[in-house]
Amino acid sequence: xxxxxxxxxxxxxxxxxxxxxxxxxxxxxxxxxxxxxxxxxxxxxxxxxxxxxxxxxxxxxxxxxxxxxxxxxxxxxxxxxxxxxxxxxxxxx
Numbered sequence: 001x002x003x004x005x006x007x008x009x010x011x012x013x014x015x016x017x018x019x020x021x022x023x024x025x026x027x028x029x030x031x032x033x034x035x036x037x038x039x040x041x042x043x044x045x046x047x048x049x050x051x052x053x054x055x056x057x058x059x060x061x062x063x064x065x066x067x068x069x070x071x072x073x074x075x076x077x078x079x080x081x082x083x084x085x086x087x088x089x090x091x092x093x
Contacts, residue, residue, distance in 0.1 A: 052069070
């Protein structure tokens with residue numbers, strides 16, 4: 001039987017042994033993991049932003065507010081397209 005990675009010892013030991021080849025690229029690896037986490041977090045935030053736009057504009061039939069929220073020019077958003085979740089209110093007037 002053919003064993004592609006060595007003598008058939010424990011796969012965990014083989015993984016640890018192969019990590020030494022990653023050592024010269026440690027900072028690239030760490031950077032890649034950080035970018036992956038930020039990217040995943042951003043993907044999780046997008047549905048929440050969509051919900052905010054729907055709740056604040058579309059549900060109230062306020063098209064100008066939808067446009068302001070979408071492009072980040074709503075007075076409650078502080079000039080940003082990110083809704084004011086951190087301030088403890090939903091931007092209700």
